[in-house]
Amino acid sequence: xxxxxxxxAHAAGHHGDPDRPGWWDNLIGPGRPLDTDRYFxxxxxxxxxxxxxxxxxxxxxxxxxxxxLRFPLLSxxxxxxxxxxxxxxxxxxxxxxxxxxxxxxxxxxQWAMDHPGxxxxxxxxxxxxxxxxxxxxxxxxxxxxxMRDPDxxxxxxxxxxxxxxxxxxxxxxxxxxxxxxxxASMREKFGRRIQDAAEPRYGFDVDFEVESYLExxxxxxxxxxxxxxxxxxxRVMDYYDPFGGDPAILAAKLARVDARFxxxxxxxxxxxxxxxxxxxxxxxxxxRVPVTFREIASSHGHDSFLLxxxxxxxxxxxxxxxxxxxxxxP
Amino acid sequence: xxxxxxxxAHAAGHHGDPDRPGWWDNLIGPGRPLDTDRYFxxxxxxxxxxxxxxxxxxxxxxxxxxxxLRFPLLSxxxxxxxxxxxxxxxxxxxxxxxxxxxxxxxxxxQWAMDHPGxxxxxxxxxxxxxxxxxxxxxxxxxxxxxMRDPDxxxxxxxxxxxxxxxxxxxxxxxxxxxxxxxxASMREKFGRRIQDAAEPRYGFDVDFEVESYLExxxxxxxxxxxxxxxxxxxRVMDYYDPFGGDPAILAAKLARVDARFxxxxxxxxxxxxxxxxxxxxxxxxxxRVPVTFREIASSHGHDSFLLxxxxxxxxxxxxxxxxxxxxxxP
Numbered sequence: 001x002x003x004x005x006x007x008x009a010h011a012a013g014h015h016g017d018p019d020r021p022g023w024w025d026n027l028i029g030p031g032r033p034l035d036t037d038r039y040f041x042x043x044x045x046x047x048x049x050x051x052x053x054x055x056x057x058x059x060x061x062x063x064x065x066x067x068x069l070r071f072p073l074l075s076x077x078x079x080x081x082x083x084x085x086x087x088x089x090x091x092x093x094x095x096x097x098x099x100x101x102x103x104x105x106x107x108x109x110q111w112a113m114d115h116p117g118x119x120x121x122x123x124x125x126x127x128x129x130x131x132x133x134x135x136x137x138x139x140x141x142x143x144x145x146x147m148r149d150p151d152x153x154x155x156x157x158x159x160x161x162x163x164x165x166x167x168x169x170x171x172x173x174x175x176x177x178x179x180x181x182x183x184a185s186m187r188e189k190f191g192r193r194i195q196d197a198a199e200p201r202y203g204f205d206v207d208f209e210v211e212s213y214l215e216x217x218x219x220x221x222x223x224x225x226x227x228x229x230x231x232x233x234x235r236v237m238d239y240y241d242p243f244g245g246d247p248a249i250l251a252a253k254l255a256r257v258d259a260r261f262x263x264x265x266x267x268x269x270x271x272x273x274x275x276x277x278x279x280x281x282x283x284x285x286x287x288r289v290p291v292t293f294r295e296i297a298s299s300h301g302h303d304s305f306l307l308x309x310x311x312x313x314x315x316x317x318x319x320x321x322x323x324x325x326x327x328x329x330p
Numbered sequence: 331x332x333x334x335x336x337x338x339a340h341a342a343g344h345h346g347d348p349d350r351p352g353w354w355d356n357l358i359g360p361g362r363p364l365d366t367d368r369y370f371x372x373x374x375x376x377x378x379x380x381x382x383x384x385x386x387x388x389x390x391x392x393x394x395x396x397x398x399l400r401f402p403l404l405s406x407x408x409x410x411x412x413x414x415x416x417x418x419x420x421x422x423x424x425x426x427x428x429x430x431x432x433x434x435x436x437x438x439x440q441w442a443m444d445h446p447g448x449x450x451x452x453x454x455x456x457x458x459x460x461x462x463x464x465x466x467x468x469x470x471x472x473x474x475x476x477m478r479d480p481d482x483x484x485x486x487x488x489x490x491x492x493x494x495x496x497x498x499x500x501x502x503x504x505x506x507x508x509x510x511x512x513x514a515s516m517r518e519k520f521g522r523r524i525q526d527a528a529e530p531r532y533g534f535d536v537d538f539e540v541e542s543y544l545e546x547x548x549x550x551x552x553x554x555x556x557x558x559x560x561x562x563x564x565r566v567m568d569y570y571d572p573f574g575g576d577p578a579i580l581a582a583k584l585a586r587v588d589a590r591f592x593x594x595x596x597x598x599x600x601x602x603x604x605x606x607x608x609x610x611x612x613x614x615x616x617x618r619v620p621v622t623f624r625e626i627a628s629s630h631g632h633d634s635f636l637l638x639x640x641x642x643x644x645x646x647x648x649x650x651x652x653x654x655x656x657x658x659x660p
Binding site for chain 1: 399403460461462463464466467468470471473474475477478480497500501504505508511513516517519520521522530532533534536538539540541544545548561565568569571600
């Protein structure tokens with residue numbers, strides 16, 4: 001499985017504290033859709049990230065200092081290559097499936113396109129093969145917030161005595177978080193309720209519950225994320241365009257794809273709406289790649305891919321069942 | 331007419347340079363819906379603004395220095411009171427109509443609710459009587475961007491030797507601007523085109539056209555707007571809730587309303603969607619206030635209220651015609 005922009009390798013289970021399960025714990029485990037009694041699940045940090053695999057915060061061996069913005073710009077192809085190296089290292093030549101949400105789904109799509117024979121199934125959830133102008137705009141403002149933070153220092157803020165661009169990263173997270181929820185789920189979750197009070201305080205401090213929530217989301221993000229990684233991985237997504245370029249080359253590439261696709265979207269997701277999923281489905285289907293497509297009803301917006309939405313989980317489990325049955329067939 | 335968050339008194343015509351017409355010039359003028367051959371149009375800056383009427387950047391008479399955050403928090407009621415004072419000063423006791431888009435529409439609604447007898451017609455365009463959690467969230471992040479800018483200095487940045495919180499105000503404008511356009515209009519306007527080049531440059535500088543556009547919007551906003559005004563007026567909107575409070579008091583107030591309403595929304599507006607307009611219509615209609623409601627088809631999102639959308643302009647012109655005919659009737 002391939003994690004999303006701010007995810008990491010800790011997808012399921014816990015490391016001693018049951019209150020800190022992995023971010024996809026509801027999907028992965030005994031009896032769950034990615035049933036660990038039946039499947040061997042591999043989860044690794046993404047290249048360019050800040051939770052284990054090399055990224056802009058890693059030491060450049062040639063200088064001994066963190067790369068910062070000297071880290072090379074990445075593409076989804078690079079992210080997939082690192083995961084493939086791990087799979088080879090584990091002695092695996094063919095996977096039953098690769099699954100990922102959002103940026104994770106982009107990796108799955110790319111993997112299936114570039115490496116026939118390696119995946120029986122490719123499961124993309126709330127993903128896109130081509131960010132829209134609005135998608136790029138939100139990420140652009142988030143990056144501006146980081147890069148204009150006086151503490152950003154051109155990306156060289158890692159020294160212990162240096163402040164980190166926390167203001168910018170926090171704003172970036174707050175902006176993004178609005179786009180991960182649907183308007184309906186925000187209304188249901190917060191409405192216009194006032195934080196810890198019956199009456200508004202009337203001022204510029206946090207007053208509405210939704211403000212308090214966003215501030216909390218922004219602040220807790222600082223503990224686990226690196227601003228440069230945010231720049232690199234959002235830019236990977238902006239530039240991702242696997243169906244672009246020469247149509248003849250694309251057609252030849254898609255003709256070789258042998259993975260079966262499950263493409264899932266959520267009807268309230270406005271970050272990567274069903275239109276993004278349909279674009280993937282349309283292109284793959286036109287090239288006769290087998291695709292199953294479902295738009296799942298869920299009020300939780302883009303974040304739905306992290307939540308135990310029954311139809312979503314049933315669909316993933318059923319798709320894996322069929323892949324496994326075909327793999328076991330003589 | 332009442333202007334929106336970042337508007338000003340210069341709604342129509344020009345002051346010597348025909349290339350710099352007012353922001354509602356397509357709506358106001360000879361032969362236009364607000365036909366200056368027939369109607370006397372009054373347009374004034376809003377209280378708390380930065381283009382003429384007193385605001386946080388004005389000098390506090392008691393100290394001689396700008397108010398900054400010592401300026402009192404405002405409500406839509408206060409904004410209306412200042413416009414009413416101007417109308418009285420002009421010797422006008424009753425207006426054919428008040429019209430406003432977005433925050434301007436809020437002023438119109440409040441005016442009609444609080445002051446029976448003063449308006450024959452109340453025209454609200456792309457307005458809301460109650461911001462949603464998502465609306466508040468976007469404004470909250472914009473304010474965070476301003477208030478966390480190190481140059482904000484608690485709002486006391488007016489001295490000539492002081493830098494202004496330009497980074498924060500620019501980010502605020504960029505975030506807001508995304509919400510003023512529809513996803514479809516952004517796709518049509520920019521798509522994934524690269525600025526001034528055929529091929530991407532691959533980097534963190536502005537590369538896509540949509541990035542260049544947002545940056546330009548943010549930068550040019552700095553020349554005409556004050557960060558403290560941005561804080562005050564967005565907070566006015568967050569707290570606005572004219573239908574809230576005691577239902578019996580509201581019912582008594584609405585029973586006295588004698589203005590006829592035209593409530594307009596645009597089908598692609600996701601900042602103040604048609605749902606916001608319907609809430610206004612539902613509450614007014616339940617109180618037997620006469621309301622005409624139209625959802626106008628336009629792909630331009632919230633910004634549609636500034637654009638010459640034919641059905642929108644025809645509807646405004648027709649509504650004013652009927653008001654004028656009734657006013658002329660013996």
